[in-house]
Amino acid sequence: MLTKLLLPHRFKRIGWWLTILTTITAVMLFSGNYQGSWLDLGSYAFVSRAGMGAHHVGNMMKSNANIFGQVVAALLALSLLLVAFSKEKMEDEYIATIRSSAMIWAIWANYLLIFLIFLLVYGPTFVSLMLYNIFTVLILFIARFHYLMNKAREEEIRPLKKLF
């Protein structure tokens, strides 16, 4: 795996903090406790269906919707990307192998989820679950990568544990 494509390690900590903050905000948003009315800005879109609160502005469409949800979703995706694709303190080829294995596992697991959603879920819930699916591949990768890293650490200290 090309480590050139990974961010410096310091971004991992930033990613974790941002993940915690955006997750709390997302929970507040979905539970209806906070709507972020200061973000009633509307958003521009290149592609949008006419109607649905959108109108033409030049060649683009402008909706008058509150963009709080979009901002939170974008920040959550960004924070998960920072956690997933920042280097470890010392990134070497063994860690790159673990990273690559976790990535393949996460894509398999994510597509298994997608197949289950295709087969078992219909209607508006289907659309909602497919939206959550934007984040699940990253969440699955992060979980699997950290599980394998911990396993590698445990295997390292297991012979020492046997001695005591």
Next chain:
Amino acid sequence: MKNTIKVQRAIHDLTQEELAARVNVTRQTINALEAGRYIPSGVLVLKIARVFGQRVEDIFSLEDND
């Protein structure tokens, strides 16, 4: 792939940590190599052989199932 890294470390009086620092990897990597849990890249194989002043074939050898 088998290796004699542990024996070579003992001969050269190096800890896993020291060898890891010499070849620019983590201690975990050396540990995984010694335990046979990880097959190293060609570059790492050459670096390890250079640290011990040996030929690659003297440290690393193929097994029947390789």
